[in-house]
């Protein structure tokens with residue numbers, strides 16, 4: 155991650171709430187950083203931590219995971235499963251030498267387009283702060299790089 159570049163963010167979103175919220179942000183013309191790429195999942199509970207690590211290996215600076223608010227998952231408990239898996243993923247990030255704040259998790263409903271835009275702005279700012287600390291590394295197939 156370089157200081158002078160916009161952080162590349164991969165957003166993994168549940169299609170029922172967070173993806174619809176991102177869509178609403180777009181149709182409402184809320185501004186958010188352009189380097190956020192969105193991938194739609196049926197439920198946040200289907201987001202495997204392996205996907206998160208592959209995103210870092212592919213060069214993303216941050217991964218945003220969002221699903222329905224607790225109690226609103228269309229499949230009942232998917233977001234509770236996601237919360238547990240993401241907690242483990244954050245610990246694994248530390249284990250491999252990446253800052254756990256490079257994984258951002260939140261809950262965004264279909265009516266929270268503005269929140270989606272704000273989360274993207276906030277996460278981008280956090281990633282830029284990490285880049286300025288010059289302690290952040292990049293994960294690759296060969297291991298960690300400066």
Ligand code: FES
Pocket residue numbers: 168169170171196197198199221222226227228229230232233
């Ligand atoms: Fe949205 Fe499960 S359907 S988190």
